[in-house]
Amino acid sequence: MAKPKELKVTLLKSKYGRLKSHRGCITGLGLRKIRQTVTVLDTPENRGMINRISYMVSVEEA
Numbered sequence: 329m330a331k332p333k334e335l336k337v338t339l340l341k342s343k344y345g346r347l348k349s350h351r352g353c354i355t356g357l358g359l360r361k362i363r364q365t366v367t368v369l370d371t372p373e374n375r376g377m378i379n380r381i382s383y384m385v386s387v388e389e390a
Contacts (some may be wrong), residue, residue, distance in 0.1 A: 333370035334390040338363065341384040353377040354384070 339359040343351050356377055358366045367390050368374045378387055
């Protein structure tokens with residue numbers, strides 16, 4: 329069975345002063361601090377959260 333693809337997501341900007349839904353996406357991805365990097369599965373749900381906050385994060389394939 330093939331291993332699921334993963335994405336490395338890094339928070340680049342502060343979550344303070346953002347829309348509540350955008351802060352929720354940050355929390356949902358498991359990000360807490362600026363320059364923190366997390367690895368998440370490449371699913372449609374995670375892609376949607378990343379697309380919504382794309383101006384605050386950088387993404388690369390793991």
